[in-house]
Amino acid sequence: MLDKFAIAAALREIGILLELKGENPYKARAYENGAATVEGIPEELSQVIDEKRLTRYKGIGDALAAKIAELHNTGRSTLLEELRKELPPGIIELSQVPGLSTRKIQLLHDALGISSIAELKMACEIDAVSKIKGFGEKSQLKILEGIKEYESRDESILLVDARQLCRQLTDYLKFVEGISAVEVTGSIRRWKESVRNFNVLVCATRPARVFEALEKFPLVTKVLEKDEARMIVRLANGLKINLFVSSKDNLPYAQLRETGSNSHVEQLMEIAGAKGYSLDATGLRQGNRKIICASEKDIYNQLGLPYIPPELREADGELEEIASGNDFSDLICLEDIQGMTHCHSTYSDGRNSIEEMALAAQEMGMKYITITDHSPSAHYAGGVTIDKLKRQWEEIDRVQEKVEIKILKGTESDILDSGALDYPDEVLNQFDILIGSIHSRLKMDEDQMTRRLVHCMRLPQFKIWGHALGRLVLRRPPLSCRLEEVLDAAAESNVAIEVNGDPYRLDMEARWIKLARKRGIKFVISTDAHGIRDLQNLKYGVHMARRGGLSRQEVLNALPVDKFKQAVLPRRQGH
Template sequence: MDKKDIASILKDISVLLDLKGENPFKSKAYVNAARIIETVDIDLEQAVRDGTLDTIKGIGKGLAEKITEIILTGESAYYKELKSSFPEELLQLLDIPGLGPKKVKVLYEQLGIKTIGELEYACQENRLIGLPGFGQKSQTNILQGIEHLKKYRSRFLYPVALENAHLIMEYLRDDPKIGKIEVAGSLRRKMETVKDIDLLVSTKYPEEVSDKIAKFQQVETVIAKGDTKTSITLDSGINADLRVVTAEQFPYALHHFTGSKEHNTAMRARAKKSGYKMNEYGLFKEEKLVPCRDETAIFIELGLDYIPPELRENLGEIEAAEQKNLPVLIEEKDISGIFHVHTTFSDGSNTLEELVKACQQKGWKYIGISDHSKTAAYAGGLSIDQIYAQHESIDRLNSNNKKFQIFKGIESDILTNGDLDYPDNILEKFDFIIASVHSNFRMSKKDMTDRIIKALNNPHTTMLGHPTGRLLLSREAYELDMEEVLETAAAMNVMIEINSHPYRLDLDWREVIKAKDKGIMLSVNPDAHNIEGLDDFRYGVGIARKGWLSRDQILNCMDIQTCTTLLKRRKIQ
């Protein structure tokens, strides 16, 4: 083991001691020892053999023993013991500029933050502003530091990839040499996370288009460049493949580069069975190209209705298209209002009045306010007095505007024992209650399932919020028997939200399909903490589409009267 590795372990020990709140002189001794080890001009292994390690200035007997153990075994029992006291990912927070051990300790102890993703999510919910040693400026700086780190991830959230794809498309779109340009791949299928960006361009000038994309201002590296494909890395860290085809080839290529591997295999098998040959260059019958002006024509030629990109996963969509049994998928314009919105009463950035105005400007007819409940003290959870004050404000606004409805809600913590966060006489005052897990994620599968099942059986629970607790690219879903949860939700007529926050997208679209089949009503909720967050509903619509949902299966596609009736039906059940 070289000096650099030994010094690294000593520095980590110093950090871990700070995180534990040990005497600062003790942690400083390890930092000093690390510096000495890095710079001392002696053979450390020889010093161990000679027993002279503790004669080095700054290296006492205790430190000498620990360094000796590292040199002889390559490990440190003390280091392992300290590391076992904290989640493995916690030290990664120290990679963020401006975050030292003391601040990480506060984040861990007061907010339970263990990963970079959890920290970013907390910043977006303004949870750091009230912490000792933090403020608006430090929260903003942390978010900027996280953005820098994200450049080196291997996968990217859907909105991040989409934004980068749009930048490229805007750059290319006005070029007269380019005919059509479309997003393809997993991004077009609206997967929650993507590895890279696939773009398809039609042109008569492939070489010139390839040269142009290589000169895009946001390109950091040109990986490969040719007449049919150019691969680049953007300065955001994400890779993009630009495929260049003729106008005639475009429909076939778009279909080929959109579908999942499984969907494309099934489509080729169907084509072959019907006497066709199918690939990215065309659909051929007896070696002759079958002219198709768009993807719809390709599907029709193979005896199928058009299959929307989001469904092309080989999960029964081809059979449904053959039987003319595909659903009419929800569209963004179908959304009539929004639920799960936080205000300045808890951890939101905008007032109730500001959020109502923003919703009206979007053409929506209602909003469901759901600030945090009292147990979520870290998020400004509402006391009973604050609930009364908020309800008075809502009543006043509703009385002054008969064309827009504000529903009174709360995002109630599901406590460890499955209870909700207020007594019955308070819970009954709300129009709706979103029950969510916000703590104790590491319960056993049975205990977590029992916890949520009890909440679903509570007559006050209207819908289950972010059902699996996952944070994409950061925190795995907690262990849960989702089949039992869905069965109970269906039996108790409890709705389930599709949390549209790009870090959650929870319920997972695969489970959305199961919920749909059980007749469960779902709600596309932005979990918004500011006006900008209202627009996250779009990502939830994408997940709803992947889950085969039509507008009649989604609560907030209903008008005010129908919505009111559905919420009351649950309360009187």
């Protein structure tokens, strides 16, 4: 009889194998969703199955319920066994090699018994693959190039994708017998924009049972390291899970050690040593005496430091900030944000109407929302012409009568090649809020781009510099410019800088936020929402701002609506 975690692991494997077989992706996803549901069933699973109540749980229909009951009662799955027989061994790992289809993996297994990337590489190197019918020397060379690409690839993934995968893992682990807590630590808890390894901290009494459960997680292909408290495994996509098991008494110390960057933890160990302590993942000690700390905050305080939020634990100036008197007590929080900024509607490339966007923001507790659709030059995004702009303002006025939230009339105006903005001044000066962003000619050289941006910064209107450096995390590098020169111009002009919460942008990054802060520049934390679901991007923007050390006083949309509107009004006195 299988427990619910073994059943969930089998369901996930079925889903992956169905997808590799080429089945309907919705069918494959149903098994993943079913696995998550099974893990979360709070009752005794055997009783739910006996009473035929599985279908009362979301995502479980009659067919899936029958397969769950089969796994529970017999320890086997006819479908899973059939898929394993039908598909070649090692297909989950081998499918990660670019250009290697399920059909080719089957041919390789039939001819040479290949079931891993290591075996495939060796077969290519001894010229065995080229002799298989349907391959040849060119195919063999292409496979070697694919393996090289696989081995040399940047194994980082986006934070948003890492958080989703971690939710699957934590949901899988938290119901394992003997586990009282599962926490994501490391770079994900620090909200780094991209992630290479998953650090997971488990509070449990029996590490061996935790390790056994982790090995059964469907995406795990290899155990890399294991000792009495730690296990490191490789996933099919090349990423690693670094899992550490702690006792309840040692949990705060393990949280501290597993969250901070290595350099940050080394700094803390040096501070501890200077005070006559020793610090590691099992405790803070003075000689043989363990200092009892109930939380991470207690450990920091014992070292003579204020609590350092996870986002700042990078050894990138946080201790210097403390020395200058900053205790991080006013670091911006999600609850501080009063207005949703940089929101698109169906007037340009948004997916929802102005009313739908306003009501969704209102439901989230926001006091105001800015509708900032694209300007005319952004023809690819349905940029709003002046005639269309008048119709939009009329609609905003009509919607305003229906909703409590204040709707501000704005634009995301393209910064043109010359550095000018996309509407004439008489139009720009009528907006409540003006965001200036670059969407074209992204590959200008450093001199050209610097001139373009400096010119825009010095325009008389107050503007918010949108997704400032134009990067797409892991896909497109930042604009080439002399950023400090641009920041100097911004500091001397009517400019605030956006911290863009789109999880594919997360622009600008923490190191540049810190440089802008030193110049006294204010910020806006935005969602860059193109639909109501994107309003949830706000949390990403807030955490990026926290990584840059922003206080609530430095964030304009932490202001109430009247003060915000006054702060961002494009038309300045004397212009």
